[in-house]
Amino acid sequence: MTAPNLFLIYVTDVPRATAFYSNLFGIEPVMLTPRYVPFEAAPGVLFALWSGRSDTVTPQVPRTSEVGLMTKQPVDELFAQWVAKGVTVAEEPHDEVFGRTFVVTDPDGNLIRVSPFD
Template sequence: MSAPSAPNLFLVYVTDAERSTAFHSDLFGMKPIMVTPRYVPFEVAPGVVFALWSGKTDRLGPRTPRTSEIGLMLPGPASAIDDLHTAWTAKGATVVEPPHDEVFGRTFVVADPDGNLIRVAPVD
C-alpha cells in the first residue's frame, strides 16, 4: 500500500480546545472523532481530518496572526450562502466580511473565537 500523496490532516490552532470544539461542532453540525485536552479531530471525509490543536499554549495567544482560512464550499444558488450567513450570525459567529460577490461567486467570512477565518463560498 502506498502512502497518501495529498494532505489529509488540517490543523487549526486554538487557545481553548473545549471552547473551540463547542463552537466548531455547533457551526458545522459535526462531532469529533475523539476529544483530548489539546487535540480534537473531526473526520470531514474518509481519511481526511480537520483538527483543533492548542499545542503549546504558552506559544499561541489570541494575538497570534492567522494566515489561512477554513473553507466551506456550498452547492446551490447564491441565496444558500446568504441563508447560511443568517444562520451562523444567529449562532453568534463574528462576521469579518458580510456576504458579497467575488470573482468566484457569493461569499462571506466569519471568525472563530481565536480569530481563525472561515470562508463560505460556492462549489468550484
C-alpha cells in the same frame, strides 16, 4: 503522491473551539484530548483543532488560519443561519471572482470563508 489529509487550526482554548465548531458545522469530534481534537471532514480527511505544545499555549501567541467551506446551500441562506448562531462576522456576503462569499471568525480570530462549490 499522497494528497493532504490533515488540516490543523491553531486555537488557545480547545474545549471552547470544539464547542464552537461542533455547533457551527453540526459535527462531533472523532476523539477528544486536552490539546488536539479532530473532526472527520470527509472519509480519511481530518480537520483538527490544536493548541500546540502545552508549554507554548498563551493568548499572546497570534493564531490565524483560514478555513474554507464550499457549500451547495445558497451562501446568503447559510450566512443568515450562522448569524442566528451568534458568529462574529468579518465580511458580509458579497460577490468575488469565485462566486458569492462571506467570512466569519472563530473565538481565536481564525477566518472561516464560505463560498459555492467551484
